Amino acid sequence: MTHQLTKKELRETKSKRVDFQSIPRNNIYIILDSLKCAHNIGCILRLADCLLVKKVFICGDTILPPNRKIKAGSRGAEKWVPWQYEKDATKITKELKSQGIEIVAVEVTDNSLDYRKYKPQxxxxxIFGREYDGVSQELIDLADVSIHLPLLGMSNSLNVSTAASVILYDVYAKQNAKS
Ligand SMILES: C[S@@+](CC[C@H](N)C(=O)[O-])C[C@H]1O[C@@H](n2cnc3c(N)ncnc32)[C@H](O)[C@@H]1O
Incomplete structure (x- = not known):
């Protein structure tokens, strides 16, 4: 389980970059599949920092830091969270899968599971998808499971960073729950 820092520890740690980088990170990776909105990318990088995500792969046809709009969403979190650009999202997905990492497409599909029933490895x-077309079918096919957040109203989807917030906190809580 990740060490939960007190506010005091957090303040002290934040002033010592070297110490911060030695904190064990959670076993959660993120793939952003060709996200187009810089603000969304920034918000997800900030979220990834808040939850000590292991690594964010920003993939495909996208926008990368340094970027003014990304920074507005991230509040500079790209400095703290490990991230890398990967042109080919399929290649990195296969690589992570071969390392035994469970691949989860976060998307509404015909077979997706309600996120409340999902038990993370x-x-x-x-994997989070592009604002207009979602996670590519190729990545959905590669995934071990697809999960969705229920949509009860007229909207077909949530904003990607809103969906990421709910799913990431849920996965973090489930992975760290005492059994
Ligand atoms: C705005 S949605 C993509 C559009 C959507 N596929 C459509 O055609 O209506 C962008 C991304 O947010 C995430 N997302 C949005 N709503 C979701 C939901 N209800 N369940 C799971 N993921 C969701 C997914 O990762 C999705 O690829």
């Missing part, structure tokens, strides 16, 4: 990679 020890190491998971969450």
């Amino acid at each position: 020890e190491a998971v990679c969450l």
Whole structure:
């Protein structure tokens, strides 16, 4: 389980970059599949920092830091969270899968599971899709499971960073729950 820092520890740690980088990170990876909105990318990088996500792969046709709009969403979190650009999301997904990491497409599909019923493995990679077309079919096919957040109203989807917030906190809580 990840060490939960007190506010005092957090303040002290934040001033010592070297110490911060030695904190064990959670076994959660994120793939962003060709996200187009810089603000969304920034918000997800900030979220990834808040939850000590192991790594964010920003993939495909996208926008990368340094970028003014990403920074507005991330509040500079790209400095703290490990991230890398990967042109080919399929390649990195296969690589993570071959390392035994559970691949989870976060998307509404015909077969997706309600996120409340999903039990994460020890190491998971969450794939979030592009604002207009979602996670590519190729990545959905590669995934071990697809999960969705129920949509009860007229909207077909949530904003990607809103969906990421709910799913990431849920996965983090389930992985760290005392059995
Ligand atoms: C705005 S949605 C994509 C559009 C959607 N596929 C459509 O055609 O209506 C962008 C991304 O947010 C995430 N997302 C949005 N709503 C979701 C939901 N209800 N369940 C799971 N993921 C969701 C997914 O990762 C999705 O690829």
